[in-house]
Amino acid sequence: MQMNMQFPVGSLWRIQQPQVSEFEKKVTQTGATIVGLDMGGNTADDVDKTAKAKKKIIFLLLQELMSPPLERELTKDKPDAVLTDFATLAGCSVADKLDLPLLINLPGPISLLQAFVGMVDTSTAVNFLGLHIARQRLSTMRFIGWMNFNQMGQWGARVRAFIAKGAVVLVQTVWGLDQPTSLPPNVVVTGPVLPPAHDLRKKLAADHPELHNFLRQSEPAGVVYVTTGSLAKLHDWQVRVIYNGLKKARCRVVWSLKGELQQFLPVADDPDFYISKWTPQAELLQDDAVKAVITHCGWGGTLECMTAGKPIVAIPFFGDQPENAHLLVKAGVGELIGKIPRGDEQKPNPYKEGWMTEETVCLAVSKLLNNPSYKKATEKLMRASRASGGAEAAVQHIEWAARFGTKHLASEYLRHGTGSNPYNGVMVGILGLVACAGLLVYSQALRK
Template identity: 25%
Template structure:
């Protein structure tokens, strides 16, 4: 199969030769999973590496490149040495609809396997591109799910690090559940499972911790992912030492891997323009948004946003709206991605009833900008790790509403370990939601009660806010010069450079 390669951005021309490391900066190739929640932190990582003196090649596909165009344009204007490379995505070869190049564009469960099969077909065109790249690459950093990059790195004699987008808590708990075969010992999906090897007792429902990769039909891909992780020379994580200290320690000890936590990556740039450019183009003018927030008292506004994949049924939208209307007059910003005509009609009436107190954003919102504003004092979230970490970095407590994947485990980290959140009461995973007919899982009373617990003060609310602010201060310090994440980034770059020299020497011999 031949893939067309389209190169965007600018690279640094240098000479080849055995002395190239003395003549030029290290060159990293970043290969994210084609999913919005995985792409965003990898773009932040690219900018961090470039700011630290590296050259970066960022691998993407046409649809994904179009989505990150705002931040890519800012990078070009800034002069950072980052090149965005578009590989043609082989959708047709695996039976995917044209343009289905990201996880959030998958419309049914039976398309997940073809999607990952299509990703693996990028191996040959990536290898071809990298073999002809000038300056030549020194290290590949690939999303942990891109196990196919292991053969690319091996064939080119390059060191390879894997990037874990989720929390270390999720990664470690999933590893322990597999090693202890905990799920096999539990019969029913709604039966409880105690998470093994944790310093405190945490209990969940089996259905909340079963991963799609645990299913029999995914066994081959699951084995390939684990093998690729085992052969990687290091692990990069979007977290920080002070947030998950015991978890990182146990993960290192259990796997024997060198692990570099270098987050929160959302704190890469503090400027409003940089935060607003993360992800896709915003659906609201930033100045209009900041003007509205400026009219609200400190810590008074709750943000409601459920990420790029989650959708609500009409009945669930109504219950969320009812809870907000009953939540003691708390001002709110609600990011709505549902598109059904009936949902849009209901939202218009809700918007009119809450005019002045609420602001609705239809589509993509500059979440990091909103969370960083002094007026925002709470965040109702699906507990995706990017969103969770953005709230931690901003020092904002959370109302937790997990939907699927790593999110139920992230909720436990937020609520029971860090104690900076209140659960809304969601129990069952939801992914592909019928926007019209699916019954609401969470009632308005639960929504209103959770919002009030976080926003209305009292001893519980104040303690949560104090803990959240403390973590926010630690998050900011860890990204500064001398902070743990800053130092981990330097160590990772040094190891990549050293291992490349070792590989190059073996090839020369």
């Protein structure tokens, strides 16, 4: 089936030029083309400054900037369906305006959707005297939405409205890491959408021979892979703590470390460390020599680790990363690197000296390497990750949306509901206690 598809991607404009070229190459190989949108001369820095000045989440500003040029493009060449990222509200709003079938990609756990959209968490439901009672779990992400920090509550309400109208949400998660729960028919768990493991292993050997040789020389003990993402910059003391902690654990290491941070390494050319400013992560994780991963718990990387069966030492920084880290620990596939942020701090890297130490790094890594329960739990999730269909399932739902539309999946419950948040209950409880205390004081005063 041939389809005319549009894929609005709100974050592509922030990618550095070498990565843009690589992305364009991959897109061209699929037979698709990239069409740039006129952002009115606004750069990433411009939008960041405006967002901070207005105390407004960047996704809402991008909706304002992207919607007019995107509508012009979709009007000129009307697609059969629109697939957009959950953060790219312009794709949602234009698809809704032009009455086009809409699919939303969610590269995150179900708990993220529940937190911002206010969906009922049926995994907590209890049946009592014919009543079905479910509660919402307290979390930092729910608190952020409830307080509407930087208008994040408003963003969540907009996403909820599109889902209520029938938009199909493709959720890349793993049951077992995420708590199994009942979902509306238009919220579909596809599992990770990744290339076959065999293809990735062959690509590593062919395209990265030096790294491949380092891995072969590290067997059978293997290596620990360290990656902390591209957005948060490690403090100099963190570089030293991670290095010394791994030395204490007597590990061989592959470390994706920015070039300007490599100067903080205690030893520049340690033969037990393969240091590079960039590593082929998806390919590397599929290699049997990698025994554990220190990672910031971005959801894409988390899924890559789970599908490869690699336990995790979590060093999360912001946003959903701390909550993802707690999911990993709860599932028995990870350990925290030390004290971690809550996720609501206003800094990309809020860690303070003492939160993580050489000892906490060594202890966390040693647990993963020496206790087989972590590997066993991760392999269980690896098998579970394959049970939701992956890329094939995602493609099937995209084709169904293009052929049959999505309006039949509209939900009256989501349309008319206002969403729920456990902090509403907390406030009611506090007000109730205050009222009871006031009545008690008043009654004692009357007796006097």
